[in-house]
Amino acid sequence: MSYTVNKLARISGVSARTLRFYDEIGLLKPAFYGDNQYRYYEEEQLLMLQQILFFRELGFPLSDIQQILGSDDFDKIESLKTHKSILQSNLEQTETLIKTIDKTISHIRGKLIMRDAEMYDGFDPKKQQEHEKYMLDSGIISQQQVDDSWNKVSHWKKPNWEQFQNEGEQLNQDLTKAMKQGLKPESEDTQILIQRHYAWVNNFWTPTKETYIGLGKMYLDHPDYRSFYNKYHPDLVEYLVSAMNIFAERELS
Amino acid sequence: MSYTVNKLARISGVSARTLRFYDEIGLLKPAFYGDNQYRYYEEEQLLMLQQILFFRELGFPLSDIQQILGSDDFDKIESLKTHKSILQSNLEQTETLIKTIDKTISHIRGKLIMRDAEMYDGFDPKKQQEHEKYMLDSGIISQQQVDDSWNKVSHWKKPNWEQFQNEGEQLNQDLTKAMKQGLKPESEDTQILIQRHYAWVNNFWTPTKETYIGLGKMYLDHPDYRSFYNKYHPDLVEYLVSAMNIFAERELS
DNA sequence: TCTTGACCTTGACGTTACGTCATTTGTTAT
DNA sequence: ATAACAAATGACGTAACGTCAAGGTCAAGA
Numbered sequence: 001m002s003y004t005v006n007k008l009a010r011i012s013g014v015s016a017r018t019l020r021f022y023d024e025i026g027l028l029k030p031a032f033y034g035d036n037q038y039r040y041y042e043e044e045q046l047l048m049l050q051q052i053l054f055f056r057e058l059g060f061p062l063s064d065i066q067q068i069l070g071s072d073d074f075d076k077i078e079s080l081k082t083h084k085s086i087l088q089s090n091l092e093q094t095e096t097l098i099k100t101i102d103k104t105i106s107h108i109r110g111k112l113i114m115r116d117a118e119m120y121d122g123f124d125p126k127k128q129q130e131h132e133k134y135m136l137d138s139g140i141i142s143q144q145q146v147d148d149s150w151n152k153v154s155h156w157k158k159p160n161w162e163q164f165q166n167e168g169e170q171l172n173q174d175l176t177k178a179m180k181q182g183l184k185p186e187s188e189d190t191q192i193l194i195q196r197h198y199a200w201v202n203n204f205w206t207p208t209k210e211t212y213i214g215l216g217k218m219y220l221d222h223p224d225y226r227s228f229y230n231k232y233h234p235d236l237v238e239y240l241v242s243a244m245n246i247f248a249e250r251e252l253s
Numbered sequence: 254m255s256y257t258v259n260k261l262a263r264i265s266g267v268s269a270r271t272l273r274f275y276d277e278i279g280l281l282k283p284a285f286y287g288d289n290q291y292r293y294y295e296e297e298q299l300l301m302l303q304q305i306l307f308f309r310e311l312g313f314p315l316s317d318i319q320q321i322l323g324s325d326d327f328d329k330i331e332s333l334k335t336h337k338s339i340l341q342s343n344l345e346q347t348e349t350l351i352k353t354i355d356k357t358i359s360h361i362r363g364k365l366i367m368r369d370a371e372m373y374d375g376f377d378p379k380k381q382q383e384h385e386k387y388m389l390d391s392g393i394i395s396q397q398q399v400d401d402s403w404n405k406v407s408h409w410k411k412p413n414w415e416q417f418q419n420e421g422e423q424l425n426q427d428l429t430k431a432m433k434q435g436l437k438p439e440s441e442d443t444q445i446l447i448q449r450h451y452a453w454v455n456n457f458w459t460p461t462k463e464t465y466i467g468l469g470k471m472y473l474d475h476p477d478y479r480s481f482y483n484k485y486h487p488d489l490v491e492y493l494v495s496a497m498n499i500f501a502e503r504e505l506s
Numbered sequence: 507t508c509t510t511g512a513c514c515t516t517g518a519c520g521t522t523a524c525g526t527c528a529t530t531t532g533t534t535a536t
Numbered sequence: 537a538t539a540a541c542a543a544a545t546g547a548c549g550t551a552a553c554g555t556c557a558a559g560g561t562c563a564a565g566a
Contacts, residue, residue, distance in 0.1 A: 005543070016543085021524060036532055037544060058350055062523070073361050080361075084354045087347050094340050094347070097311055101337045108326050108333075259513070269514090274553060289561060290515060315552070507566100514561065520554080531544070536537100 002031060002040040012049050019049075027066055028052060058083060131222065140214035145205045164203055171196055175240055176232045185243035194247040197240070209252035216241035216248075255284060255293040265302050272302075280319055281305060311336060384475065393467035394458060402457040417456055424449055428493060429485045438496035447500040450493070462505035469494035469501075 005016045022028040023039060028049055030039035041049075048069070055065045060083060068079050135141045175193055183190050201207060207215060219225045219237050229237040258269045275281040276292060281302055283292035294302075301322070308318045313336060321332050388394045428446055436443050454460060460468060472478045472490050482490040 015525080017524065017526085020544090025523095038532085039543085056523095058354060073365050077358055077361055077365075080354050080358050084351055084358075087351050087354070091344065091347050091351075094344050098337055098340050098344075101311060101333050101340070105330055105333050105337075108330055112326050112330075257514080268554080270553060270555085273515090278552095287514095291561085292514090509566085510564090512562085515559080517557085517559105519556085522551095524550090526547105526549085528546085528548105529544100530546105531542100533540100533542070535540080 002042050003046070005039050005041075008041045008046065008049070012046065012053065014049075014053070022049075022052070022062075025062065025066075027062055059087065131218070131224070134218060134222065135214070138214060138218070140207075140211045140218065141205060148205065164200075167196075167200055171200060172229070172232050172236070175243075176236055179233065179236060179239045185239060186246045190243050191247055191250075194240075194243045195251075197244065198247065198251075207252070209248045212248045212252055213245055216244040255295050256299070258292050258294075261294045261299065261302070265299065265306065267302075267306070275302075275305070275315075278315065278319075280315055312340065384471070384477070387471060387475065388467070391467060391471070393460075393464045393471065398458045417453075420449075420453055424453060425482070425485050425489070428496075429489055432486065432489060432492045438492060439499050443496050444500055444503075447493075447496045448504075450497070451500065451504075460505070462501045465501045465505055466498055469497040 003011070005019050009016045009019055019028070019039070019041075023030060028045060031042040031045055032040055034040060051069055052062075052065055055068060056062070058080075060068065060079075064079065068076055071079075136143060171193065175190075175197075178187075178190050178193060198207070198212065201212075201215070219229070219241050226237055229240065233239075256264070258272050262269045262272055272281070272292070272294075276283060281298060284295040284298055285293055287293060304322055305315075305318055308321060309315070311333075313321065313332075317332065321329055324332075389396060424446065428443075428450075431440075431443050431446060451460070451465065454465075454468070472482070472494055479490055482493065486492075
């Protein structure tokens with residue numbers, strides 16, 4: 001019962017090219033060649049091949065496998081031991097690489113959060129921290145909420161940020177338009193816009209009646225926010241905040 | 254301050270060939286080429302190179318590095334994440350490989366111990382077990398000592414075994430010679446040989462006066478041992494055992 | 507000015523373990 | 537006989553450089 005290349009390839013799971021290559025480098029010679037130069041393998045070669053594949057899966061280079069299969073059991077054990085220690089140092093190596101990757105990811109994320117924190121409202125990270133401090137000190141939000149908020153956005157992807165910024169931009173434009181049209185802050189249309197504002201803020205945290213009013217107060221108190229909203233219209237902050245107060249009284253608790 | 258290839262190579266720790274290669278594949282072009290075709294790099298390229306090397310150490314292929322360095326931080330994080338998961342599956346893979354190696358080592362060791370157990374005294378493993386049983390039953394050694402003995406030899410390397418066998422062979426020949434010369438078992442020369450026998454047995458376990466005598470008794474009782482020593486001389490067993498008894502009485506306790 | 511030695515250049519082949527053609531010859535089935 | 541299939545050889549491609557080889561360039565001393 002002799003196997004031809006493709007038959008042996010199929011039953012052993014390697015390619016015919018591989019068998020030809022092993023023949024070429026002298027790792028596994030066929031049992032004999034036919035008059036047609038065809039390679040014919042037998043059981044013995046099949047067993048040999050299985051040994052080869054075993055060591056190959058362990059990651060031994062073919063040259064080592066050659067020498068290992070020609071050596072006795074003592075030397076096999078030695079080879080296995082040294083190979084094992086190589087694998088073990090690979091393990092450690094890979095573990096530190098993974099740690100490095102983790103550190104790099106959080107580093108980049110830190111940069112990104114800073115950058116985006118600046119981008120979405122036009123304030124630089126230091127000012128952002130001031131605002132946080134203000135909100136903490138004035139009891140608008142708790143430290144826990146600050147942390148939750150950062151955790152929330154740190155998982156955001158690019159599209160999230162873009163959508164978030166677009167929503168904010170659109171909202172402010174719509175508010176400006178409503179104000180210019182002379183709509184009262186308590187008007188239904190404006191309140192619908194404030195509903196959108198509330199939902200928008202929910203991207204970070206969920207204000208209560210009290211803290212939503214506090215947020216409005218911060219808009220008024222802080223020159224950074226004033227100048228931000230002044231880009232749309234000088235009266236926009238007051239308009240927005242009074243509408244927010246009405247919304248808070250009517251809808252929040 | 255422009256660096257030439259070798260200078261940049263030295264300060265960055267890569268080879269000049271590597272820099273030329275990176276230029277070739279467009280990964281890191283020099284700041285400019287001189288009229289002499291020399292490559293000149295500047296700080297910017299040094300920083301770039303350090304980025305490249307960072308990702309290279311993480312195991313990224315150069316083609317990926319190209320694309321990563323051209324992408325923004327979001328995509329970098331994504332690349333790092335996917336690379337991390339690749340590394341993690343490598344970890345698992347390697348761990349199972351190590352386990353496989355361990356299993357293979359102990360498998361081969363098992364075979365070896367069997368084979369060597371046969372080789373060193375010419376008995377096959379089953380008979381060896383009989384002898385162990387005999388020695389256990391007759392109180393020559395304890396189960397603990399049997400285990401210790403196997404543990405001892407299972408760490409042996411090829412040279413150990415060869416030396417051990419050579420020592421035994423030499424000792425038996427010397428004993429035969431002494432016997433043929435008409436030396437009495439209690440003669441000093443013969444007792445020195447027995448001293449060697451005692452030391453030889455110590456390769457496995459440390460007999461007491463009583464157990465050393467028991468071992469001699471086994472040599473006499475067991476046909477396997479008789480036929481083993483008969484290869485040297487039909488009277489060798491009796492000669493050896495009586496010398497062992499004298500040694501035990503005089504030297505052991 | 508000439509030479510020397512250090513430094514630079516561009517090839518081009520070698521490495522690992524095959525994959526993937528292209529081309530040709532051999533076998534088998536209809 | 538002819539088509540379809542199987543096997544052969546040969547050669548190039550892969551990744552990331554290492555390692556020559558052969559030849560230009562630069563700074564410095566004689």
